[in-house]
Amino acid sequence: MHLEKYSVRGFRSLADVSEIPISSPTILAGPNDGGKTTALDALAFLLGEYPLTDDDRAYGGGETGSRCSLTEVIGDFRLDSWERETFDLPAELRVRRSVDAELAPRYEMWAPVPDDEELRDLSSKSVQELKELLTQFEVRPEKPTKPYLLAALRAYAKDHSNEAGWVGVPSGLTTRLPQLAVFEGRSLEPEAAIKSLLSLRLKDYVAQDAVQERVRELETDVQEWLKIEAKPLADHIVERCGDIASVDIDPSVSLTPQLRSTPLRLERSSGESVRLDRSGLGSSRRISIAVWETTSDFLLDQPKDTEETEEHEPPLQVIVVYDEPDTHLDYHFQREVMRLIRQQSAADRVNVVVATHSMNLIDGVDIHDVVLLRLDDDRRTVMERLGSGTHADFDRHLGIMAAAVGLRNSVLLHERCFLAVEGESEQLAIPILFNLSEDLSPQAAGVALWACGNNEGALHLARYLFKHGRSVLLMVDADSESTNKMFRTDRLKATFDNRDEEVVVMLGKEHGHRxxxxxxxxxxxxxxxxxxxxxxxxxxxxxxxxxxxGKFSADVLEMLREHSEDAPRGKPAMMLGLAAQLDKPEEVPKALRDVFRRLRELAG
Structure with missing residues (x-):
């Protein structure tokens, strides 16, 4: 089962985040507390590696302060030919792991729902119950063992299903879930990295045919022993309950080896014994990197995809997760981490997910693989997918991204022209209007758009860029001149060395707009x-x-809120809604088209 993307609902701040991609690699970026680590924990929960507690269930129930009724993580998987043949499933499958208030996790898949309710949860039924269903529906299995009983009933249920919904997964399917290896950058204990590596090796060892055969033999022996031990209990039930003719207790045992701990003891070359937590954060991180270099060697040594057969299960997908791997590392070792990530991403059946707000890591991948997670006004995580949609969307997302992580030196060195604006309204609307007017995005034209929070912030950025010899245009509302003394003509001339007319645009001033x-x-x-x-x-x-x-923007927003149930939540949303409705270049106001032409000249 190869995970391609996953969606999260009701998990901490992730009230409803859809289709986080699993790429090579995927970068989860954004400010602190934006939901990056939560997204990684949700992925671990989907893959059976995270024990969800009541504190993980998001608020949002029917009553104020109550938890949501359902927490779920849904994965979109691609199945290989062996899995399709073994479990009689399609090439693409949606699987979810969910919990309700009882906190009992369950796996389900989106598939045809049997018309008869008795056929909807076959995996939980005993052999005796399966036999009774076979008799009831007049179905004959190939053999009387439980796998064949289940297969016969599932085939019958599939033929007698009219609607799709969430149903139980076939027995054994969850053993094909991807393996998860986690590098916790904020941890001070490299033992965690060692444990992740050795856990992968242990799973690889246990997956060998010879080991599996021994495990199955041991499970069979234990089940037979338990069945004998349960016989007196079954007989006693029959004895005490006169209306029951017989009782069959059929224990099912799963022996899954687990790695408990991996203690790490160090001794320096001088012979001195040093406690790891006293050797400095940098040493801990370097040791962890050394461990993950070994992980890369292991992943790269995995067998390539071959023709799957019924006798040999193909290797599992491995998802390597880095949570802020650059923490406590200097620039040199940050580059080493990026090298490791690239190396691991190149391995067959391996995908990498990195949660970070380091531009050093974000700069190192294709922007299509960057996902921005941030909190909205309701403290709920929302997702921005970079590089998706139109060129205008691309640039808008890039602006949000840059605002979240800070203005980079690499941007200052390489962008050809900057447009400094006041706030989010311009940040959302200008890329769309520019694209409509000029038939290309600002970024494609070499224009970097920066929203600075207010007119003073825009002025400070423009002044900084101007003094460093960069091409910049400062665009602010015309009313800035009357509301802020920093925008008086004499002050602007002093700021921009009497070149203020080249740099500053008082938007709308020429036509009396504010x-x-x-x-x-x-x-x-x-x-x-x-x-x-x-x-x-x-x-x-x-x-x-x-x-x-009056104050046109504020009055329009108030009027919309008063009379429309679909009114925008604020001015930025209002401007975005307006800009999105334009479909002809001439509908872009002339004042803006003049600014865009000036930007094209500066960038050229």
């Missing part, structure tokens, strides 16, 4: 409102024209 929102016509606002924020009767241009004398 802010970005005023540039768009009343007709366009009305058309957008009827499409995106409808009310019980149509909006008209006059509704918006009546607000032109």
């Amino acid at each position: 802010e970005l929102e005023e540039l768009f016509s009343d007709e366009l606002w009305a058309r957008t409102a009827n499409t995106v924020w409808p009310r019980d009767h149509d909006w008209t241009p006059e509704d918006f024209k009546a607000l032109r004398d």
Whole structure:
């Protein structure tokens, strides 16, 4: 089973995060407490490696302060030919692991649901119950053993199913789940890295045919012994319950070897014995890297894909997880970690997931494999997938990404032109408007868009870039001149060495507009409102024209909130909704088109 992506619902801050990709590698980026480690724990839960507790269940039940009714992690898997043949399943399968308030985890798959409820949870039934169902539905198995009983009933259930839903997974399918190897960068104990490595080797050893045969023999012996031990109990039940003719207790035993611990003792070349926690964080990290170099050798030595047969199970997918691996490492060892990640990602049947906010690591991968996790206003994690969708979306996500992790020196050195703007409204809308006007994204034109929180922040960034000889344009609302003395003409001339007219754009000033929102016509606002924020009767241009004398953006937002159930939550969402409704270049206000042309000239 090869995991391609997974979705999480009701797990801590991950109320509803869909389709986190499993790439080579996937980078989970974003600010602290944004949900990166939670996403990794959810992945471990899906693969059976994380014991979920009540504290992991997200809040969001029917009552205030109550937990959600269901916590689930859903994986989209690709099955190899051996798995398809063995379990009679399609090439693509959706599997989920979930818990409710009882905290009893269960695996289910999305598949046809048998019409008869008695056929929907066959794995939990005893041999006697399976035989009774076979008799009831007049089904004949090839052999009287439990695997053949299950196979016959599943085939019958599949032929008598009309709808799809969550049903139990076939026995043995979960043993084909990917193996998980975790590098915990924040841990001070390299023993954790050693344990992850040796756990992989142990699973690889146990998966050998000869070892499996010995384990199955031992399980059979234990089951037969337990069956004998249970016979007096079954007889006593029959004796005490006169209405019961017979009782059959059929124990099922699974002996799964587990690695308990891997103590690490060090002695320096000088003969001195040193406690690891007294040798410095850097030493601990370097030892961990040495362990993971060995892990890379092991992964790269894995057999390549071959033609699967019924006699030999193909090797399992391995997902290597790094949680902030650059913590406590200097720049040299950060590059070593990136080298390890690249090396492991190149191995067959191996995927790597890295949670980090280090631009050194983020810069080292294809931007399509970067996922931004951040908290929204309700303290719930939302996901931004970089490199997806249109060029405008690409640039918008890139701007959000950069804001989360900080402005990089590499950006300052290589971008051709910068556009400094006030806030999120411009950050969301400008890429869409630029793309519509110029028929390419700002990034493709060599323009880096930076939202700076407010007009002063934009001014500070523009001044910094200007003094360092970079091409920059500062675009702020025209009302900045009257509301902030830093934007008075004399101050701007002093800031930009009398070249303020080349650098600063007071948006809308030429036509008497005070802010970005005023540039768009009343007709366009009305058309957008009827499409995106409808009310019980149509909006008209006059509704918006009546607000032109006040603070237009604030008054429009208040009006939408008062009359529409679908009103935007804030000005940024309002501007994004408006920009997304434009479909012709001429609908972009001329003041903005003039700015975009200037940017093209600067970038060129």
